[in-house]
Amino acid sequence: MNQWLDERLNISRLNDKFLRKAFPVHHSFFLGEITLFSLIILIITGIVLALSYEPSNSLVVNSFDPGTTAKPNMLPAAYHSILKLNAMPFGDMLRRIHHWMANIMVAAAVIHMMRIYFTGAFKKPREINWWIGLLLLIFAALTAVTGYILPYDNYSYNTVKVVYGIAASIPWIGTWLAQAAFAGNFPGDGIIPRIYGYHIMLLPGILLALTGAHMLLMIKQKHTQPQYAKRLAYKKIVGVPLLTQQTPIMLMLTLLFAGIVILFAAFIPVHPSEFFGPPSTTPINNIKPDWYLLWVFGALAIIPSFEFDIFGGFIGSEFVGAILLPTVVIGVMFAVPMLDRSKDMNYYAENPTNHPVRLAIGTAFMAMLLVMSVAGYKPDLISANVLTTANANTVLWILLFAVPIATYFATIGIVRGIRSLREADERESMAHAAAADD
């Protein structure tokens, strides 16, 4: 059969070009793969969920508790279909797997990105793939947010209201933009169909296209080679081929990973729609976005109030915290490959401790995002009497700068320690070698 296919499709060329792609053997190279597996599992579970989900926010009679003819019990159709889904065998389980997988996909992508950054894999010639990767991260987060709006319970309702407010806070065009993006003044009759369209068509389409580009570039440019490859065969590509060595490893990893996620989806509920209830005027106490947006949420909580207008456009703290600040943060991340001025091609993954400043800036950056995420817990910190209303902002603002600076110098110090230990080791082994020679 191989010959039959080969004569028609020239698969031996495909084999030479793609299927023999060498994969470096190192556990940190599985992070990107885990992201890819999550995306595949998300698409499969998403298709199954879409079969039972009703994308509409028009009101229908609650079939579980219809009420009376005079006063029927009405629910938004989307929320009602989630209740029905939850009542289906394994329906709730399917939702949990999908939701957990989304969280883990973003997490795996972030850790994958950290690996790329700390080992200098973003350097020439791989700048384009760093940018595509960043776009993937942004669109993954957008897909996840539209995803947890879809159940249209009270939590989703509050989320989409804040998202609408953020879109509307953009000066000059905000109101029009928010209305165009969310089908009219909040909550428009078409808001759920609109978000459903984004979540199942537009955003996954973009994600898949970008993923394809990411993979093709990676095959074209090859992985950065781990350090052992340098010792083994300098300037040669070292690794196991995709077919048939890497494929079983990947399959095993997918199954193991899926198994683990399903296991804790079974025991740890996520986004309990029935608990949140249908959209209502009663807010959810201490509502928080998912973890990867917590830093934006925290920034909104500590930016003091101000409002001024330039040429008829309003610039308020909401715009600065939720649009301007993330733009700056993402802009800095986009600029990372441009800050590197080496003209040479980078073939080998670098040891992070050989680049202490880059390592320290990276850890300080993450520390800053972490402090901002902690600031998202401001109401809880105040309720728990850790902070008071009066000092919360001051303390959090000081931490926002103090913690990253401390992290920076701590990292530099630790790297120096590691280096001196390594040098001591080398001296010792040299001395041993010298002693053995005598």
Added chain:
Amino acid sequence: MTRYRKQDPEITRRRFINAAMGTTATVGIVSLVGVLGTANPIFRLTRDKMPPVPGDILVHAEPSREGQLVKVSDLSEKLVRAWPQGKAEDGSPLIRKGDPNNVLCIFRFPKGQIVAPTVMEATIDSEIVAYSDICTHAGCSVANDDQNVGDMKCPCHSGQYDPKRGCKVIGGPPPRPLAQLPIKMDGDNLVVGDFFLEFPYPFLTEQEWQARITAVKSQLA
């Protein structure tokens, strides 16, 4: 380098193709923007989306007793959420919850506690006061402060308001106080006395808000 360049009287092939492609791209983009315009449906100011109108009766907004009339005995230092209830075209009662930003909060404080900058004429006997319940920061529904009874705290970004002092901002990011709604007693019912005194969320300027009031008045007249 040639000293003389041949001047071609006609347009070059490259220029022609570039101009043609540029024109096509411009027309294409402009028409796409036109398509985007259809993404934004027209806003129709129906009666259920109108802001609280003078004469509206206040009814409970909590899901468990939605639509029941708010009585003075229901009120305390903890907020009671209410909808304005007006009349539909056929005269039947209509809760104005088509716009979720219409939700109100009502407080009742012992006499003497409500002070400026609250507008006293807009309260009932300086005891009962009503505000928009929508945070001026990101549009969340503001709740009771769990630590200081009688204050308000927004669950989203912990904006804090003091309803005894005109709902002025006493903490957190909100840019403006919550808008006060003039109320009065009509028999046993709480009734809206006038439109919001300041512009409520999501309006950005006084002009926008006045334009909405004019639109409401002309439609109800």
